[in-house]
């Protein structure tokens with residue numbers, strides 16, 4: 001009864017969520033919205049026009065579109081620092097306006113905005129909230145391990161370790177265990193604008209808390225270490241896709257028929273291959289991957305995102321003879337329902353680019369990984385997966401079909417793979433306990449709800 005009354009009161013409290021417009025960021029923010037909605041809060045998603053989330057699946061949310069005026073040439077440059085600078089500059093004014101309008105409407109009613117929760121890459125939301133005198137909180141969608149090394153980059157730059165001179169060097173980086181030179185975040189463009197962007201996102205200014213899509217059984221020690229640098233509470237709420245009611249968060253359409261293909265495969269037999277929503281490969285790498293998978297003899301489900309093979313629309317550059325060689329052993333899709341795929345009994349391994357969402361989704365289902373990071377924080381995640389948590393094996397150097405074939409065999413059929421699968425299964429169990437009553441994420445969620453009410 002008391003619970004119901006409290007919920008009723010909370011529905012007058014609105015939370016304005018500001019996602020960053022990329023798949024790996026939209027998903028955790030929408031999941032956070034679903035989670036907080038299930039706790040009784042009203043949810044408003046203030047999103048950009050560019051890469052806007054789909055409102056279907058969230059009938060109880062209010063979606064407000066913010067003009068981002070992102071110039072086409074900035075977007076097509078692929079220059080992350082320039083894209084985020086432009087997004088933040090262009091969105092701050094419209095966000096202020098949206099918040100002021102909502103507050104003016106609230107004047108005559110019982111409802112009020114409790115706070116603004118923004119992806120730390122959309123730091124303009126903190127400024128907009130401060131301008132209209134609303135509290136704000138930052139959501140970090142990457143790992144705490146990444147945040148830790150990001151905060152060390154200025155020091156490492158001074159000491160000559162960053163950007164790494166040799167991206168294949170396995171020398172340890174002083175004060176950055178377990179990272180080696182090759183594990184430092186890899187920026188594809190000039191590091192200076194990225195360094196400025198990172199420094200801006202690390203400074204939470206007036207925000208009252210930092211919310212993390214992570215879980216103590218993976219990152220508690222790191223969380224304690226990073227928390228010392230801040231004077232606000234941390235809430236490790238994740239994995240958000242596990243604690244939130246299931247909802248469709250994909251921008252691209254999911255090809256769900258691949259689940260029927262998986263139904264026909266033996267337990268733990270399929271290797272799932274996906275490089276996430278941004279990474280790409282060239283024609284040679286594509287051909288090596290195709291033959292490596294084919295020659296491994298292992299069934300595979302391969303996501304080839306349209307445009308992810310440079311110079312082609314989709315799979316036109318598949319090598320001749322490949323389709324005949326694989327028959328029904330392999331299945332290629334444009335975009336998969338990844339969480340369902342990883343939870344499927346037939347999937348026994350994941351070749352991943354080690355994006356943080358993919359990392360969490362795989363560990364949560366006890367699926368061991370072949371780690372092939374591409375850029376930014378993916379190198380850091382790969383190192384944690386392979387060295388600390390020991391649920392992944394590294395696929396290094398230039399992509400080569402022989403090495404791919406061997407890596408797939410090691411993971412899917414070898415002794416090493418078996419051990420990694422056992423460790424991943426143990427993490428799956430620990431994560432399950434973390435999100436149940438008495439677990440760390442469960443407790444953090446309750447604390448966050450009370451914290452929001454106290455604002």
Ligand code: UDP
Nearest residue numbers: 024276277278303335336338355356357358
């Ligand atoms: N994803 C998906 N279907 C696919 C490939 C990826 O649903 O075919 C989802 C995946 O479940 C994850 C997100 O896209 O939630 C990718 O985020 P991640 O942080 O792993 O990588 P990013 O795309 O940001 O590089």
